[in-house]
Amino acid sequence: MESRTCPRFAYRSRIAALALMHRISSFATSPDFVGEGGLLAYGASRRRLFIRSDYYVKRILGGARASDLPVEQPTRVELWINVRTAKALKLVVPTTLLAQADQIIE
DSSP states (O other), X not given: XXXXXXXXXXXXXXXXXXXXXXXXXXXXXXXXXXXXXXXXXXXXXXXXXXXXXXXXXXXXHTTOOGGGSOOOOOSOEEEEEEHHHHHHTTOOOOHHHHHHOSEEXX
């Protein structure tokens, strides 16, 4: 089956399952991966990226040239941890890391 999305997104559950089966700690930048069984994700807040993209869409539709718009870096990153996967891999997640997590999957 051909996927129209990037393979790492289309097959994230399969990648997470294979990593767990082979006892490999898995990491991604997308929190969806953690929901599918990946160990952790650390990356830019997708919600904030989508909200901020509104600024660029409005400016371009208003006639601004894309090359004239500033390039921005994300100002907020999120940490998601799958404790269930950590236990299956026999890993102990420090409580200090859990305290900093934006989302914990149990």
